[in-house]
Structures are given as structure tokens and as C-alpha cells.
Amino acid sequence: MTSDNGPTKTISDYESVLNKADTAVAAFAKDDKTLTHKMRAQLRKNPTLIPALVLLLSIIAFSIIAPRFFGMGALSTILKQVTVTGFVALAQTLVILTAGIDLSVGAILVISSLIMGNLAVVSGVPALIAVLIGVVFGGLMGLVNGLLVARVKLPPFIVTLGTLSIYNALKLWYSGSESVRNADIEKNAPELLWFGKGFNLNGASLSFGGITLILLAAVLWYVLNHTAWGRHVHAVGDDPDSARLSGVQVNSILISVYTVAGFILGFAAWIAIGRVGSVSPIAFSDVNLASITAVVIGGTSLFGGRGSIVGSVLGALIVGVFNTGLALAGVDDYWQMFAAGCLVIVAVALDQWLRRATQ
Numbered sequence: 001m002t003s004d005n006g007p008t009k010t011i012s013d014y015e016s017v018l019n020k021a022d023t024a025v026a027a028f029a030k031d032d033k034t035l036t037h038k039m040r041a042q043l044r045k046n047p048t049l050i051p052a053l054v055l056l057l058s059i060i061a062f063s064i065i066a067p068r069f070f071g072m073g074a075l076s077t078i079l080k081q082v083t084v085t086g087f088v089a090l091a092q093t094l095v096i097l098t099a100g101i102d103l104s105v106g107a108i109l110v111i112s113s114l115i116m117g118n119l120a121v122v123s124g125v126p127a128l129i130a131v132l133i134g135v136v137f138g139g140l141m142g143l144v145n146g147l148l149v150a151r152v153k154l155p156p157f158i159v160t161l162g163t164l165s166i167y168n169a170l171k172l173w174y175s176g177s178e179s180v181r182n183a184d185i186e187k188n189a190p191e192l193l194w195f196g197k198g199f200n201l202n203g204a205s206l207s208f209g210g211i212t213l214i215l216l217a218a219v220l221w222y223v224l225n226h227t228a229w230g231r232h233v234h235a236v237g238d239d240p241d242s243a244r245l246s247g248v249q250v251n252s253i254l255i256s257v258y259t260v261a262g263f264i265l266g267f268a269a270w271i272a273i274g275r276v277g278s279v280s281p282i283a284f285s286d287v288n289l290a291s292i293t294a295v296v297i298g299g300t301s302l303f304g305g306r307g308s309i310v311g312s313v314l315g316a317l318i319v320g321v322f323n324t325g326l327a328l329a330g331v332d333d334y335w336q337m338f339a340a341g342c343l344v345i346v347a348v349a350l351d352q353w354l355r356r357a358t359q
Contacts, residue, residue, distance in 0.1 A: 099304025142262015
């Protein structure tokens, strides 16, 4: 059809234009979805990328807000402060990788330290033997958790919530609610304080405890990524039924994970004595939440099967950076707690988003 103003468009012409527009929009949406999907999948395969980026941005941001923050002195102090939390986070990572959780980590740490301190200082047992006994008891307490989870088939949250109360009662009974003083440790068992010592390197003060944390993280990274036991741990956390059908001894893996976590906590007790300089039954009351926060921020999924040992160490450093940076900026303690809570919520929300990468 034509008119005085030129050719007249028919209905079919308009329909053709609309169809082309719809096709273009659908193609764009598909490309966008594919891009988002690929990005989520990439982050899922490399969970350490996010905490590494967050740590870098946090250091830059707090260096601008508080110029004193950006310096080897402040950064080495943060590493010292998060050493104990880092060790506990490593133990917690192993448990969370199996889709579990351990709320008794702080109590196991404190009981082990009390055993070391009382045996070495009060009973006169050689310090290194006292340390060995404390580490063994840490492993035994982890073994109890593992047996209840694997053999009795109780939920990890309920099991460790119960053993948290049991271990807290035992530590007060064993210690008589009394601490082991720094002066007594230095006099009778100075070996217990060794991990609190260190050396200076280009203006940075490094403790032996901090160096040991890095070495242990490297060992656990290798074990989880390059051994059959590590692959089985991931398989149990990802899908225990499929792992069982594949021949994995799920119960044995769960028991071993909780036991190894207990041994790590027992060793961390020695680190904690050197860090604090004394032994107290009420010490490290907030390490449970701090360790879970570090693990979640570090990219380990609370649903199991996916995580990163390096990410957990980075997560502990992020918590330390936030606390130290906010303190140097003059922010009150409750806002520091507020920031830590926000970090956890954001990390869990991001974990949920990444879990949809394969959907």
C-alpha cells in the first residue's frame, strides 16, 4: 500500500519489527545470563579470589582513613592478633567442609591450655611432655565429637552445642576457676611461651606462632587438594550418600576430621599460651564466633564440599584488619561488632549466590 506521504506499513511489517526486537532482547538476556553464570562458576572454582580482593581493598581503605594503619608495624601486629583465631579457623574449616560445625572449639582450646599450664607449672611435668598431653586431650575431645556425629548420627550443631557446655564445665572444675600466672610460667615452664617470641624483619615484628600458622595452612592445603583423604573430605561434604556409594567410608572420614580438628586445637593451645603469656579458664570466649566468621568470609560454604584453607587464613586477617582499622579510626567497639556481623551476612549471601552457579 502507498499514500501521498510514501509507502504505508502493514501489520505484518510491525510484527516483523517487534519480533526482531524480542529476539535481540532475548539474545542480550541470554548473553548476560551466560556471563553471570560464568562469573559465578569461576568464583565457585576459586573461592580464595573474593577474600583476597576484600583484604586488599580493606587495607587500602583503612590506610586512607587512618594513615597510621598502613605500615609494617600495624600489619605485623594484626598477624600476631589473629594467630590464635587463624589456628582455630583452620580446625573449623575441616569440620565445615563436611557440612558440619563445631561450637566447642574454644572450650577444647582452653582445656588443652589449662592441662599444659597446670601439668608444667603446678605438677612439675616437663613442659614438652605437658604440651604433648594437652594436644592428645584436644584430639580426644575432637574424637568424642566425631563419634557422636558419625556413630550416633546426631546433628553436628546439637552435638557440639552439648559438648560446649560439657567442656566449659570441665575446664572450670579442672582449673578451680584459677588462672596460671605469667610469672609462674616464666619461672617453671618458659618453653610454653616460645611461640609468643619472634624476630624483626625490615620493620615487621614476626612471631613464631604466626609463621607456624602459615606453615600449617600450607600443609593442610596440600593434604586437602593432593591426597585421597582430602578428596574424601570434600566428597562427604558435597554429597555423603554419593560418597558412600562411591566407596568412601563416610563415618571414618567424619571421625577423622573431628579428631584432626581436635589435635589442631590442642596445638593451638600452646600457641595461645605464648600469645597471651598466661592461662585462664575464661580466655578466648569469643573465638567460636571469630573462627566461624573467618571461615565463612574466607569462602568456605556452610553447606559443605567447597572451601579454602588459604581463604580461612585470609578471612581471619580480614577480621583483624577491620577491628584494628576501625579502632585506629576511633570507632567504638560496638560498631566493630556491627561490622563483623555485616561481613558474615554478606559472606553467607554471596555463598548462596555462588551455589546457584551450576543451576
